[in-house]
Amino acid sequence: AQKVTQAQTEISVVEKEDVTLDCVYETRDTTYYLFWYKQPPSGELVFLIRRNSFDEQNEISGRYSWNFQKSTSSFNFTITASQVVDSAVYFCALSEAAGNKLTFGGGTRVLVKP
Amino acid sequence: DGGITQSPKYLFRKEGQNVTLSCEQNLNHDAMYWYRQDPGQGLRLIYYSQIVNDFQKGDIAEGYSVSREKKESFPLTVTSAQKNPTAFYLCASSIAQGTYEQYFGPGTRLTVT
Numbered sequence: 001a002q003k004v005t006q007a008q009t010e011i012s013v014v015e016k017e018d019v020t021l022d023c024v025y026e027t028r029d030t031t032y033y034l035f036w037y038k039q040p041p042s043g044e045l046v047f048l049i050r051r052n053s054f055d056e057q058n059e060i061s062g063r064y065s066w067n068f069q070k071s072t073s074s075f076n077f078t079i080t081a082s083q084v085v086d087s088a089v090y091f092c093a094l095s096e097a098a099g100n101k102l103t104f105g106g107g108t109r110v111l112v113k114p
Numbered sequence: 115d116g117g118i119t120q121s122p123k124y125l126f127r128k129e130g131q132n133v134t135l136s137c138e139q140n141l142n143h144d145a146m147y148w149y150r151q152d153p154g155q156g157l158r159l160i161y162y163s164q165i166v167n168d169f170q171k172g173d174i175a176e177g178y179s180v181s182r183e184k185k186e187s188f189p190l191t192v193t194s195a196q197k198n199p200t201a202f203y204l205c206a207s208s209i210a211q212g213t214y215e216q217y218f219g220p221g222t223r224l225t226v227t
Contacts, residue, residue, distance in 0.1 A: 043223075097212075
């Protein structure tokens with residue numbers, strides 16, 4: 001069965017600090033997809049990234065970057081130079097190629113203080 | 115603008131009453147999903163639908179029912195059989211069922227007293 005673990009329940013930083021969110025997953029499939037979503041206080045989940053298991057290249061999008069390491073089953077997310085607007089709950093999720101659903105981690109709440 | 119709408123944002127009901135949450139999308143997506151989120155927790159899948167007139171149970175379907183009569187609409191009924199219905203309910207859609215990213219609506223916060 002697939003499983004996603006986000007061990008950090010809450011992280012508090014001061015604006016302009018970098019913050020890294022950990023995501024560890026379990027799956028028996030060799031083909032799978034990993035996702036990150038942001039949930040601001042309004043409640044709606046916002047899609048950030050989708051990565052397949054065959055693409056281990058790190059990705060950068062503005063202040064966001066992702067580090068996918070298959071050897072450690074991790075897909076970590078870093079926010080560089082954090083801003084107050086980054087305050088939200090961030091979810092990591094996994095979908096197996098043969099599966100039919102997303103499995104979400106428990107989420108990490110990020111609080112960025114001015 | 116393309117997107118997913120859920121209404122209402124807040125809903126209050128008395129125990130023992132059925133209540134239907136609406137979800138509409140104009141993204142032309144085939145697949146639609148319903149999730150439940152409890153405070154401080156992740157999302158759990160209630161039901162999903164890959165195509166019109168077809169749907170499957172997710173991990174926590176007991177006490178819920180759905181219909182998919184139109185591609186754009188996937189309403190969720192929370193029945194009186196659901197023991198703990200108070201939660202935040204999120205609807206999502208994707209191009210197809212499976213490994214594609216899902217796009218979410220703004221959610222409905224249901225409180226049952």
